[in-house]
Amino acid sequence: MSAAAVETVGVIGAGVMGTGIAQAVAVAGGAVVCVDTSAAARERARRQLVEGRFGLRAAVERGKLAAADVDRVAARISWESELSAVAGAAVVIEAVPEDLALKxxxxxxxxxxxxxxxVLATNSSGFPVGALAAATDRPTRVLGWHWSSPAQIMRFAEIVVTEHTDPDAVATVTRLAHGLGKNPVVVRDAPMAWGYVANRVYWA
Known part of the structure; x- marks a missing residue:
């Protein structure tokens, strides 16, 4: 599955991770709706997308993107202020700050x-996915997709599932990750500990 095969991907949060995720999807050919309530954050993200250290012009300099494609890729991302803008997205990735109540x-x-x-995915580094799934009426369609930073570059994708996660949701996100050039690994949620597998190994 290429990114374009999922017609629209929603990204919630236009910070460093959200912008990187949006860029990764757009470079792979997908349409992205990136939502942030802050106009300043959206404007900063637009600039970082193109001019940032890992942005599109840097990708051109590294030979990873043709200069003629910069505007085309940038145009695949729409920057919105309301969550309702993701109503048409097949996969929505939450990338807001690590505040459980906010998430x-x-x-x-x-x-x-x-x-x-x-499918609703969280980019949390370690909050229990089950707690976020329980906040919805669709717990089978909620999972974790923990991206490594910088999201535009790093290929590791930690897909975190609970005992209730629908296998179809896992397959959808795993195929999308492959389409973005990532290496997805499916792991179990760890509700009694902060962090999934990667961070627990890192801090061991």
Whole structure:
């Protein structure tokens, strides 16, 4: 599955990780709706997408992207202020700050506005995926997709599942990760510990 095979990917949060995720999807040919309530954050993300250390012009300098494709890739990303903008997305990736209460609020609202069959993924570094899934009426369609930083560059993709996660949701995200040139590894949620596998190994 290429990124283009999932017609639209939603990204919640236009910080460093959200912008990197949006860039990775757009470079692979996917359409992206990136949502952030802060106009300043959205404007900063637009600049970083093109001019940042790991942005599109840097990719051209590294020989990873043709100069003629910079504007084309940038145009695949729309920058929005309302969560309802992701209503048409097949996969929505939450990349807001590591604040559990904030993430729970985001998932509750995403459950209300996202398409019925959409997969909702969190980029959390270690919060229990089950806690976020329980905030929704679609726990089988919620999982973790922990990206390594910088998201545009790093290929590791930690896909975190609970005992309730629908295998189809896992397959959808795993295929999408492969389409972005990532190396996905499926691991189990760890509700009694912070971190999944990668971070627990890192801090051991």
């Amino acid at each position: 729970v609020r985001v998932f509750r609202e995403l459950d209300r506005v996202a398409a019925a069959g959409a």
